[in-house]
Amino acid sequence: MADDLDLDTAGEEEPDKGGSLKWIIIGVLGVVLLVGAILGTLYFAGILGGGEEPPVAEKGDGKAVEKTTAAPKGPMLYLPMDPPFVVNFGADADMRFMQLTLQAADHDPAVLERVKEHAPAIRNSLVMLFSSQSPEALNTREGKEKLRQEALKEVRRVLGELTGQAKLENIYFTSFVMQ
Secondary structure, three states: OHHHHHHHHHOOOOOOHHHHHHHHHHHHHHHHHHHHHHHHHHHHOOOOOOOOOOOEEEOOOOOEEEOOOOOOOOOOEEEEOOOOEEEEOOOOOOOOEEEEEEEEEEOOHHHHHHHHHOHHHHHHHHHHHHHOOOOOHHHOHHHHHHHHHHHHHHHHHHHHHHHOOOOOOEEEEEEEEEO
């Protein structure tokens, strides 16, 4: 009888442990890759890895300047720069004065707060810029666009001097009248 038992078990093969181990390793690698893909997606979407300070660079004079970030956060916010700007042209010009209404625009509310905080200095610089213009140059769309770009540069310059952060995405003319 003992021989019968030996004969019954002798014909059976042991289960293939190498094959099941291979499937376990493949399964673990698959899970690791899936978790990595999910974490990578969350990181690049900005959901994971938050709380980091924006990179800061120093100018030659020691003031810190904020580097621009690649992806804007939140909706575009607008800040009216009231009251409208009114400047006189020279006596020899056909036009006597110009009235402009502007709005500053940025995705970051902190930037617009800095614009609001330093509005007197910004308005002063813009009045100087606007009053130095030639009415003939501003009669064309290109002339108005050039002035808008110069105004944006001027606001960034003033913000850079006063706060060390020369960041503002855009400025828009919402009214432009010359008489």
